[in-house]
Amino acid sequence: MTSQAVQPAIDWDIGDKSSMVSIGTHKLYLSVSGPDRKSGQPIIVLMQGLGSIIDEWVAVRRLVIPFARWLNYDRSGMGRSENPPEPPEAIGAVSVATELDMLLKNAGVAPPYIVVCHSWGGITSREFLHLRPKDIVGMVFVDANTENTFDGGKWPLPYINAVVGDQNLIETTGLAAAHKLSKEEWAGWEKEQNDPRHQITELAESRGYPGDSPVLAAKKQFERQPLGGHPISVIRANTPRDFQLMYDAGVAAGNGTEEERALYREYLSNWDEKDHRWQEEILRLSNFGKLVHAAHSGHNVQMVDPELVAEEIKWVWDHVV
Numbered sequence: 001m002t003s004q005a006v007q008p009a010i011d012w013d014i015g016d017k018s019s020m021v022s023i024g025t026h027k028l029y030l031s032v033s034g035p036d037r038k039s040g041q042p043i044i045v046l047m048q049g050l051g052s053i054i055d056e057w058v059a060v061r062r063l064v065i066p067f068a069r070w071l072n073y074d075r076s077g078m079g080r081s082e083n084p085p086e087p088p089e090a091i092g093a094v095s096v097a098t099e100l101d102m103l104l105k106n107a108g109v110a111p112p113y114i115v116v117c118h119s120w121g122g123i124t125s126r127e128f129l130h131l132r133p134k135d136i137v138g139m140v141f142v143d144a145n146t147e148n149t150f151d152g153g154k155w156p157l158p159y160i161n162a163v164v165g166d167q168n169l170i171e172t173t174g175l176a177a178a179h180k181l182s183k184e185e186w187a188g189w190e191k192e193q194n195d196p197r198h199q200i201t202e203l204a205e206s207r208g209y210p211g212d213s214p215v216l217a218a219k220k221q222f223e224r225q226p227l228g229g230h231p232i233s234v235i236r237a238n239t240p241r242d243f244q245l246m247y248d249a250g251v252a253a254g255n256g257t258e259e260e261r262a263l264y265r266e267y268l269s270n271w272d273e274k275d276h277r278w279q280e281e282i283l284r285l286s287n288f289g290k291l292v293h294a295a296h297s298g299h300n301v302q303m304v305d306p307e308l309v310a311e312e313i314k315w316v317w318d319h320v321v
Helices: 054-064 093-107 121-131 149-153 158-164 183-193 196-217 239-252 258-269 271-285 306-320
Strands: 017-022 027-033 043-047 070-073 113-118 136-142 232-237 289-294
Touching (some): 017 093, 027 093, 043 054, 043 093, 043 121, 054 070, 054 306, 093 121, 093 196, 113 121, 113 306, 121 136, 121 196, 121 271, 149 196, 158 258, 232 271, 239 271, 258 271, 271 289
Parallel strands (some): 043 070, 043 113
16 A cells, blocks of 8 residues: 655745645635744734735735735635635625634644734724634734724615716726836736626625624624734725715716715715724724824725835834734
């Protein structure tokens, strides 16, 4: 009888490496880079937004890996990761957090973790925090959603959709001109965004989003302060400007009825105040944190102002290590 060779376990704490890692039903793409990890030292774990991919974060990663070890992965059905055997119609934050939990366990990437999250990642990361409350020692929230964003997940709003129409939001909001990715990196990001497989997964995540807020709210994390004294940084972007630009472009294109436009304007009238409140509330997860305003950046701060994001990661890192 001949013995079957056993694949040696990957040591994710040293060297730059990537691999497909099984989570039982299918495999996810996992990549790490940066300095070798010392015993007990944290690793940065990225949780990107709805329909978002790790390619958006290459500029931030370049600035972080000189001082910290960085981990990113593609969610199911995106990028290099496989589809689940039976792709769901809707993907919720709990399932995203559960998959990440399984991925880290199966790969053998031990805690502690510093979680960096953006947009919907603000919700998925807090579901991950619920699963691993003792393993997360710091967090950076980049224009992150909470259970109260959009007045409790009531999104998309039909009158906003009517006014926005089919405009190219990347052009409208100025992201195409303001991003700091290389020409090749931008082309790769656009290719993934336009991939039908990616779009199917993004649609499933969009279907799951409205149900995430009540599930997270029931955990009462703002009241329980699960991060204790661990550091958190909250970066608030200028998303009200994005929505104003979208309104202006929609009206210029003749989109929406007068009633729909009036409802949109009413929503915009107190958006800045509400958005500030939603972002400030995140600080209640810990008794040690700060709020930073990226006034000159729209929602995708990681692509427009990667230096600021890296600076806040460094601030958290320095207060952990």
